[in-house]
Amino acid sequence: NAGVTQTPKFRILKIGQSMTLQCTQDMNHNYMYWYRQDPGMGLKLIYYSVGAGITDKGEVPNGYNVSRSTTEDFPLRLELAAPSQTSVYFCASSYRQGLYGYTFGSGTRLTVV
Amino acid sequence: AQTVTQSQPEMSVQEAETVTLSCTYDTSENNYYLFWYKQPPSRQMILVIRQEAYKQQNATENRFSVNFQKAAKSFSLKISDSQLGDTAMYFCAFMKHDGGNNRKLIWGLGTSLAVNP
Numbered sequence: 001n002a003g004v005t006q007t008p009k010f011r012i013l014k015i016g017q018s019m020t021l022q023c024t025q026d027m028n029h030n031y032m033y034w035y036r037q038d039p040g041m042g043l044k045l046i047y048y049s050v051g052a053g054i055t056d057k058g059e060v061p062n063g064y065n066v067s068r069s070t071t072e073d074f075p076l077r078l079e080l081a082a083p084s085q086t087s088v089y090f091c092a093s094s095y096r097q098g099l100y101g102y103t104f105g106s107g108t109r110l111t112v113v
Numbered sequence: 114a115q116t117v118t119q120s121q122p123e124m125s126v127q128e129a130e131t132v133t134l135s136c137t138y139d140t141s142e143n144n145y146y147l148f149w150y151k152q153p154p155s156r157q158m159i160l161v162i163r164q165e166a167y168k169q170q171n172a173t174e175n176r177f178s179v180n181f182q183k184a185a186k187s188f189s190l191k192i193s194d195s196q197l198g199d200t201a202m203y204f205c206a207f208m209k210h211d212g213g214n215n216r217k218l219i220w221g222l223g224t225s226l227a228v229n230p
Contacts, residue, residue, distance in 0.1 A: 042204070042220045050215070090158065097216040098208065099146055101160035 002026050006091050006105035013081040013112045021076040021108050023091030031094040032074040033102065034058075034066065036087040043090070049074055081112045117207050119221035126195045127229050133180075134190045134224045136205030143167075146208040146216075147181070147188045152223070153201040161203070164188065192226075200228045 007022045025032065034046040045058030049068040063085060065077040074093075078085060088109050092102040117138045126132035138147070149161040164172045164181050172179050176196075180189045192199055205221040 040222065042222045043218075045217070088156065092158075098218065099216070101148055101163055102158075102218070103160075104158035106155070106157045 004091055004093050004103050004105035006089075006108050008108060009106065010109050011111070013078075013110065015081060015083065015112060017081050018077070018079050019081070019110075021078070021089055021091070021110075023074045023076065023105060024072050025074075025091075025093040025103070026072065027093060027095075027103065028071060029093035029095055029103070030071065031096065031098060032068065033092045033094075034064070034074070034076045035090045035092065036060065037090060037107075038087050046076065046089075078110075083112050086110060086112045117205055117219050117221040119203075119205055119224050121224045122222075123225045123227075125227040125229055126192075128195055128197060130195055131191060131193050132195055132226065134192075134203050134205075134226065136188045136190070136221060138186050138188065138205075138207045138219075140186065140207065140209060142209060147179075148206045148208070148218075149177070149179070149188075149190045150204045150206060151199075151201045152204065153198075158204070162190070195228045197228050197230060199226065201226060 004025045030051045033048045035043040037043050044060045046064050047066040049055045052071050055066050088107050090107050091105040094102045145166045147164045151159045151161045162172050162174045162177050171181050176193045178191045202223045202225050204223045207219045208216050
């Protein structure tokens with residue numbers, strides 16, 4: 001069972017570049033999430049989705065976009081990368097609303113220079 | 114605002130000993146869920162244990178157990194017989210209603226635990 005798979009694991013971007021962080025899950029979870037983790041700041045929710053075709057903003061959505069065309073995939077798009085977007089990004093999924101916990105991917109470390 | 118506080122940024126314990134990580138939260142809700150997640154150096158977040166607020170019995174998962182004090186809004190994690198592989202950052206999280214059927218996780222800032230040989 002692969003669980004939640006994120007690619008790439010590491011990436012360096014130049015200011016102003018764009019990229020897509022990929023996330024796919026094979027557990028047929030309806031709910032999926034994108035978090036960013038900054039040192040000493042805990043996890044902040046960027047976007048989430050309650051099912052294919054439905055997405056909504058979290059706490060820190062500015063500078064990001066998402067789409068959910070299938071149950072399995074939930075890519076995160078960074079447009080015009082800025083140094084403030086240097087962070088570790090985690091994708092997660094859950095059965096229903098996550099009352100039994102989330103399953104996380106292994107993260108993407110992104111550096112914007 | 115609902116918050117989760119982990120008052121111990123760093124802790125250490127000797128292998129085979131017991132350690133308790135503290136977590137307090139603030140809420141006006143009566144029914145909610147609490148979680149402890151572990152983030153080892155490999156970076157992946159792993160669910161350790163969960164507690165449903167309407168259950169008075171403390172949750173237990175092998176060497177991991179919680180002391181849930183609802184009135185005090187406290188949710189501490191006890192790790193017994195600590196192992197080197199328990200070295201990790203531990204995050205406490207509270208799940209609250211976020212309108213309608215939506216729920217949202219509120220995260221603490223974490224406690225870094227080092228298990229020493």
